[in-house]
Amino acid sequence: MPLLIADIVILIILSRFLKNAEKKLLLLYWCSPVLFYISYLHGQFDILPIMFLFVSFFFLFKKRFFVASAILGLGLATKTNLLIVLPFFFIYLWKFTNANKQIKLVSSAFCIVTGVFLVLNSTFLLDKEFLTLVFKNKEQVKLWDFKIRFGNMFFYVIPAVYLLMIAKVIRYKQLSKDLFIMFIGFAFCSLLLFIPPQPGWYFWIIPFLIYFYIKEDKLSVFPLLALQFFYLLYFALIPNSDFTNLYIYKSDGDTLYTFFQSFGLNPSMLLNIVFTGLQVLLFINIFWIYRIGVTKNVKAKIKNAPCLIGVGGDSGVGKSTLTASIQKLFAKDNMTILRGDDMHKWERGHTMWQTHTHLSPKANDLHDEITQLKSLKEGKKILRRHYDHNTGKFTKPLSIYPNKVILFEGLHPFYILAKRELFDIKIFVSPAEDLRLHWKINRDMKMRGYTKEEVIKQLEIRKTDSLKYIQSQSKHANIKISYYSINKNIDIGNGEPVDLGLMISCETSIDLNLLCEKFNDIKTIQVNHLYDTDSQQLEVVGSITALEIEQIAYNTVNNAEDLIEEPIWEDNYKGFTQLFLLYYIQQVVTN
Numbered sequence: 001m002p003l004l005i006a007d008i009v010i011l012i013i014l015s016r017f018l019k020n021a022e023k024k025l026l027l028l029y030w031c032s033p034v035l036f037y038i039s040y041l042h043g044q045f046d047i048l049p050i051m052f053l054f055v056s057f058f059f060l061f062k063k064r065f066f067v068a069s070a071i072l073g074l075g076l077a078t079k080t081n082l083l084i085v086l087p088f089f090f091i092y093l094w095k096f097t098n099a100n101k102q103i104k105l106v107s108s109a110f111c112i113v114t115g116v117f118l119v120l121n122s123t124f125l126l127d128k129e130f131l132t133l134v135f136k137n138k139e140q141v142k143l144w145d146f147k148i149r150f151g152n153m154f155f156y157v158i159p160a161v162y163l164l165m166i167a168k169v170i171r172y173k174q175l176s177k178d179l180f181i182m183f184i185g186f187a188f189c190s191l192l193l194f195i196p197p198q199p200g201w202y203f204w205i206i207p208f209l210i211y212f213y214i215k216e217d218k219l220s221v222f223p224l225l226a227l228q229f230f231y232l233l234y235f236a237l238i239p240n241s242d243f244t245n246l247y248i249y250k251s252d253g254d255t256l257y258t259f260f261q262s263f264g265l266n267p268s269m270l271l272n273i274v275f276t277g278l279q280v281l282l283f284i285n286i287f288w289i290y291r292i293g294v295t296k297n298v299k300a301k302i303k304n305a306p307c308l309i310g311v312g313g314d315s316g317v318g319k320s321t322l323t324a325s326i327q328k329l330f331a332k333d334n335m336t337i338l339r340g341d342d343m344h345k346w347e348r349g350h351t352m353w354q355t356h357t358h359l360s361p362k363a364n365d366l367h368d369e370i371t372q373l374k375s376l377k378e379g380k381k382i383l384r385r386h387y388d389h390n391t392g393k394f395t396k397p398l399s400i401y402p403n404k405v406i407l408f409e410g411l412h413p414f415y416i417l418a419k420r421e422l423f424d425i426k427i428f429v430s431p432a433e434d435l436r437l438h439w440k441i442n443r444d445m446k447m448r449g450y451t452k453e454e455v456i457k458q459l460e461i462r463k464t465d466s467l468k469y470i471q472s473q474s475k476h477a478n479i480k481i482s483y484y485s486i487n488k489n490i491d492i493g494n495g496e497p498v499d500l501g502l503m504i505s506c507e508t509s510i511d512l513n514l515l516c517e518k519f520n521d522i523k524t525i526q527v528n529h530l531y532d533t534d535s536q537q538l539e540v541v542g543s544i545t546a547l548e549i550e551q552i553a554y555n556t557v558n559n560a561e562d563l564i565e566e567p568i569w570e571d572n573y574k575g576f577t578q579l580f581l582l583y584y585i586q587q588v589v590t591n
Helices: 001-016 022-030 033-041 047-061 066-076 080-084 086-096 102-120 130-136 139-146 157-171 177-193 198-202 206-215 221-235 256-260 267-300 319-330 364-376 433-447 452-476 513-517 548-558 572-588
Strands: 149-150 153-156 307-312 334-338 382-385 396-402 405-410 425-429 479-485 500-506 525-531 536-542
Touching: 001 033, 001 047, 022 206, 022 256, 033 047, 033 206, 033 221, 033 334, 033 500, 047 066, 047 080, 047 086, 066 086, 066 102, 080 086, 080 177, 086 102, 086 157, 086 177, 086 479, 102 139, 130 334, 153 157, 157 177, 177 198, 177 206, 177 267, 177 500, 198 206, 206 267, 206 382, 206 405, 221 256, 221 267, 221 479, 256 267, 307 319, 307 364, 307 513, 319 405, 319 572, 334 364, 364 382, 364 405, 382 433, 396 572, 425 452, 425 572, 433 479, 479 572, 500 572, 513 548, 513 572
Parallel strands: 307 405, 307 425, 334 405, 425 479
Antiparallel strands: 149 153, 382 396, 479 500, 500 536, 525 536
């Protein structure tokens, strides 16, 4: 029963990690003959530490780091093979955390893991037999068997390979869930490549291989199935095979080894051939994990490399509203937000504002932002002051850290060539002019204390600069978002909401047909797909719930859970924009 419960727990956690893949998961994991043989026929307990390991992963990705550490300590107390995981676990914590918290978090996690292990084994730590069984057993010492002689010295291959893997992981700027899991699987598989297999050890690699093949759903699972076939054949052929005792193929006490001997064949040679095939197939699986699973994921934006999103547009067009929606999509902990207003040259009331508008490049330190954005993309922290709109003053410089998503919101994100080339996605927000005027008057009257006349006068002063410096940037955007009023006449600045329509345009290279088809069955919203000479538009009118948006997202965006963690989906146009952006990122940035 404990083994069955552990099996079910692993299956549930894998299903949480691999959403919308339940059928394939059941076939590959629950119906795996090797996993069934290891636990329920051969009677190995290796499923227990793997169960604790995956539960630890679950809490780790939920950012409950201390719970994850405690459960990893339980797994380590179950079997010390989990020592292999510890460096990767601590590296993940280190890379996930801001520099000022890294030492505290990693040291606390280390103390928890070690503490749980020591407490559970406290009554045995001075027992010689316990130490021999746990730390010096005949299987673990095989790690040192594969070695190369250099004169009187030995080069130990397995520890060297392991250290190289750790060094490789340390070099990465970020470590996503996928990359973390696949690297641990890669480590387990690589170690088995140099050691004669024991039956239970394959429970340490097959769940990771299953995870890999489901994530890379276009890849054939034949190498995984062939590996399991050769595993069963190998352990059927070994001289001390328990297949006879388990009545797998006969019950008279003979083994396949003695069966072949009775016909004058050489079972030892046949066993070596099967072992060779088993190790070759293991190598093929290792190669695919590294070649596709690791290498491809390292380059993936958001998952392992910062994705820099630019949101541009004139004042009062809804840039901050869009930024808030994007933040809800990717989660606050995964985002770093920069505001272009922080780079104004002067505080409110300065005499220079009498000759320059906020829209003029001369009134902003635009080139300094290029250096800062480059530093963040390289994984380095920056010092940046903040412009407080309530006081009109600058704060003291604050430490800003990079993240999976770096979003720059401002007036001039795409004005300078060197700056706009840094962005992975360029979004320009440009509502209909009457609607923009309506929004800006309402906002500035409510939040900044201006009168309607003052706002209109300010817009007139800025009109020339707006056309020259701001609106001209729209041609550089990948995505253009525009709201318009369904009503023909707006009582501008009356503070009342307006019935809206939404228009989103992007390049024609993006296939939007699948996305559009998902809205056909939702009667409350109408999505029209239009083509222009070099762009395509989605014209959206109506309403839609956050739940409907979420369902469409997970049905249209492959591996959406890898890009977003517990998103807060919004209703109506905000939710539609969230969905479109996620779809666009999956189509363009992560591939």
